[in-house]
Structures are given as structure tokens and as C-alpha cells.
Amino acid sequence: MALTDLGVYLVTGQELSVGRSTLEVVTKAVEGGINTVQLREKNMSTRELVALGKEVRRITKEYGVILIINDRVDVAMAVEADGVHLGQDDFPIEDARRLLGEDAIIGLSVDNAEEAAFAEELGVDYVGLGPIFKTSTKTDTGPLVGPEGIAEVVEKINIPVVAIGGINKHNAADVLKAGAHSIAVVTAITKAEDITKETRELVEIFKRYRR
Amino acid sequence: MALTDLGVYLVTGQELSVGRSTLEVVTKAVEGGINTVQLREKNMSTRELVALGKEVRRITKEYGVILIINDRVDVAMAVEADGVHLGQDDFPIEDARRLLGEDAIIGLSVDNAEEAAFAEELGVDYVGLGPIFKTSTKTDTGPLVGPEGIAEVVEKINIPVVAIGGINKHNAADVLKAGAHSIAVVTAITKAEDITKETRELVEIFKRYRR
Numbered sequence: 001m002a003l004t005d006l007g008v009y010l011v012t013g014q015e016l017s018v019g020r021s022t023l024e025v026v027t028k029a030v031e032g033g034i035n036t037v038q039l040r041e042k043n044m045s046t047r048e049l050v051a052l053g054k055e056v057r058r059i060t061k062e063y064g065v066i067l068i069i070n071d072r073v074d075v076a077m078a079v080e081a082d083g084v085h086l087g088q089d090d091f092p093i094e095d096a097r098r099l100l101g102e103d104a105i106i107g108l109s110v111d112n113a114e115e116a117a118f119a120e121e122l123g124v125d126y127v128g129l130g131p132i133f134k135t136s137t138k139t140d141t142g143p144l145v146g147p148e149g150i151a152e153v154v155e156k157i158n159i160p161v162v163a164i165g166g167i168n169k170h171n172a173a174d175v176l177k178a179g180a181h182s183i184a185v186v187t188a189i190t191k192a193e194d195i196t197k198e199t200r201e202l203v204e205i206f207k208r209y210r211r
Numbered sequence: 212m213a214l215t216d217l218g219v220y221l222v223t224g225q226e227l228s229v230g231r232s233t234l235e236v237v238t239k240a241v242e243g244g245i246n247t248v249q250l251r252e253k254n255m256s257t258r259e260l261v262a263l264g265k266e267v268r269r270i271t272k273e274y275g276v277i278l279i280i281n282d283r284v285d286v287a288m289a290v291e292a293d294g295v296h297l298g299q300d301d302f303p304i305e306d307a308r309r310l311l312g313e314d315a316i317i318g319l320s321v322d323n324a325e326e327a328a329f330a331e332e333l334g335v336d337y338v339g340l341g342p343i344f345k346t347s348t349k350t351d352t353g354p355l356v357g358p359e360g361i362a363e364v365v366e367k368i369n370i371p372v373v374a375i376g377g378i379n380k381h382n383a384a385d386v387l388k389a390g391a392h393s394i395a396v397v398t399a400i401t402k403a404e405d406i407t408k409e410t411r412e413l414v415e416i417f418k419r420y421r422r
Contacts, residue, residue, distance in 0.1 A: 045300035046282065071257065074285035078306040089256035095289040 006182035007035025017190040032199025040070035053079035111142040131165025147178035154179035176209035217393035218246025243410025251281035264290035322353040342376025358389035365390035387420035
């Protein structure tokens with residue numbers, strides 16, 4: 001995987017989509033040029049998640065968009081996603097790699113440069129680093145990473161750094177200038193009034209400031 | 212799979228084990244002659260569950276005990292369990308079969324004869340039928356099945372019926388006389404003072420009244 005392939009990276013959450021379905025949010029973000037979609041649905045049954053995942057896979061495939069499933073390796077396999085995103089307490093990396101194969105994209109959430117270096121040793125394909133800024137989406141996080149923290153991690157490892165947490169079109173340039181290879185957003189897109197337009201603006205910023 | 216192979220079937224729950232670890236409960240139940248163990252841990256991270264699953268797999272394999280994982284197909288694959296037990300809202304049966312293969316044991320929870328017949332059509336290997344009696348372990352259940360309900364389901368389908376819900380050594384004979392192929396217990400074992408002895412008694416009853 002090239003270092004910038006993940007591009008503008010949407011993390012979904014139907015409960016954060018102000019009345020719209022995740023399918024609708026994804027469809028509009030895909031039309032706006034999103035590069036990666038991570039399905040992260042906390043309030044769905046596994047059955048609903050698999051059904052949604054298959055629909056999202058169809059749309060993302062059509063547009064050449066990368067699809068990542070949060071936490072569930074089995075759901076990723078069932079819907080033929082491109083990979084999984086795992087937290088520190090989720091599925092072990094080595095088991096995920098064994099089940100998904102060498103070509104799968106496996107991402108791991110990290111808080112700092114030390115965890116990032118360890119993640120690289122484990123053979124993950126990218127790290128999700130955050131929270132960069134203050135965010136309402138996650139409350140159980142470590143201290144804010146900030147642009148300086150991004151630069152520190154980018155310096156230390158050779159795999160892509162996906163920055164996440166409080167990123168929107170007003171601060172995305174700073175995140176990219178600090179060296180992030182990809183910008184992940186949740187509510188900047190899921191709560192946007194015009195999702196396609198908002199995505200397009202983020203994609204423009206990404207293209208202008210990408211490494 | 213022969214119809215009675217699942218035998219006395221322990222469903223775990225560390226939070227129901229009065230201070231003992233699930234590993235300890237399983238070890239003692241295996242020594243008492245348990246036939247099947249289903250790992251159903253609601254309060255563990257995926258990482259903890261996989262680690263526990265691998266330890267339980269080692270013990271169960273040594274004693275020739277069947278190991279089933281609740282809900283998570285990926286965990287079942289990672290720990291090389293014999294199969295999965297799924298609820299009506301869990302992973303779709305057809306996807307689980309595709310990922311796990313023809314030899315895996317796939318069980319599905321059902322409430323009545325109609326759901327049991329549908330489960331058989333879907334190609335599951337057994338149904339978990341319950342709650343047979345009143346149980347404190349699950350509160351979101353349908354009406355009690357009772358021994359008459361077991362007989363009705365056994366009459367209707369040709370795959371094993373694992374009875375669950377409020378079963379203990381005092382009512383296990385009634386459940387088996389009604390036609391259940393296997394008796395699943397939770398607290399009868401997890402909360403027993405002497406787990407090995409309690410398991411041995413249940414196994415004795417199973418042998419005496421099995422179909």
C-alpha cells in the first residue's frame with residue numbers, strides 16, 4: 001500500500017448522523033470523492049452490520065473506495081472488506097493477519113510514538129493516531145496528540161499515519177502539514193448538512209497539502 | 212455429528228462464577244466429564260476472549276471436549292474451536308458456514324418449533340432451545356418452553372435439540388425424558404460449590420436418561 005492511499009478516511013456512526021442512515025452517509029461521501037470508509041457501528045446487531053457491510057461494499061467497490069471494518073475480523077471476511085481497524089483491546093494483530101492474509105489492510109489505534117513503533121513491529125499496515133484535537137465522539141481517550149505529536153510519530157515509523165479526532169476542514173491543513181498521511185473524520189462528514197460538498201472540500205484540502 | 216454428541220453442555224460466564232475465573236470453571240467441569248463448552252463471555256475485551264479461548268482450547272482438546280464460541284466467528288477461527296453458537300441477531304448462518312466450512316458445528320438459538328424448523332432449513336447443526344425453565348441468567352427471553360415445548364420441537368426437526376434455561380440436576384431428567392439431545396447449563400455449574408462433583412452428577416443423569 002502506498003503511504004497516502006488511505007486519503008480522506010470516513011469513520012461511520014449511524015448514531016452520529018443526525019437521522020440519516022450510514023448507507024446514505026457513505027453514498028454521499030463516496031460521491032464527494034472519499035478515499036476510505038471505516039464501518040464503525042456501535043449500536044447495530046452483528047446481523048445488521050453484515051447486511052449493511054455488504055451494501056457498503058457494493059458501493060465502495062464501484063467507486064474504488066477502500067472499505068475497512070472496525071474490530072470484527074469475521075464481518076470483514078463476510079463482506080469482503082479490504083481490511084480491519086483494531087483497537088489495543090480488540091482482536092490480536094497476529095491472529096487477524098493469519099485469518100485475513102498478507103494482502104489485507106490492518107490498522108491499529110495508537111496514542112503515541114511508542115505505541116506506533118510497537119504497532120509497526122507487529123506488522124500493521126497503518127496506525128490510527130489520536131485524538132489529535134478535542135472530540136465529542138470519544139470520551140475515553142488519552143491526552144490530545146496535536147500537530148506536534150503527529151510530527152513525532154511520522155518521524156519515528158515508516159507506515160502511514162492516519163490522524164483522527166476533531167479533524168475538520170478548518171484544521172485539516174495543519175494536520176497534513178504536520179506529516180499525517182491520511183485524515184480520518186467522523187462528525188465533520190456524518191453531521192454535515194451537505195455531505196457530498198463537505199467531503200469534496202476535505203478532498204481538495206487533502207490534495208493541496210498531502211505529503 | 213451424532214445426535215447426542217453434545218451431551219452435558221456448559222455455557223460459561225465469568226461474571227456468574229462467584230469469583231472464580233472461567234478457566235478454573237472449565238478446568239473443573241472438564242475433570243467432571245463435561246462434553247461441550249461454549250465460551251460466552253459478555254464482559255471481556257476481544258483480546259482477553261481470544262487469549263482465554265486459546266487456553267480453553269488446549270484443555271478441551273486434551274480431554275476430547277467440544278469447544279463452541281458464542282457469537283464471534285473470528286474468535287472461533289483464531290482459537291480453532293469446533294464451532295460457533297449464534298443468536299437470531301448474530302452473524303448470518305450462511306456466512307458463518309462459508310467462513311468456517313462444512314465440518315464446523317454451527318448452533319442457533321431458537322424459541323419455538325417454527326424457528327427450529329427454519330434453523331434446520333438454514334443448515335445449522337443443532338438448535339439451542341430455551342428458556343426451558345425460569346432463569347436468572349437471561350431476562351430478555353420469550354415465554355418458557357417447558358418439557359412439552361421440547362417434545363414439540365424434537366418431533367418437528369431432525370437435528371439435535373440442546374435445551375437451555377434453568378436446567379439443573381433436579382429437573383434434568385424431565386428435560387431428557389421430553390426428548391432433548393443435550394442439556395446446557397450455566398449457573399448449575401458456574402455457581403456450584405464443587406464444580407467437578409456437580410458436573411459428574413449431571414453427566415450421570417445424562418447417561419441414565421439420554422435418548
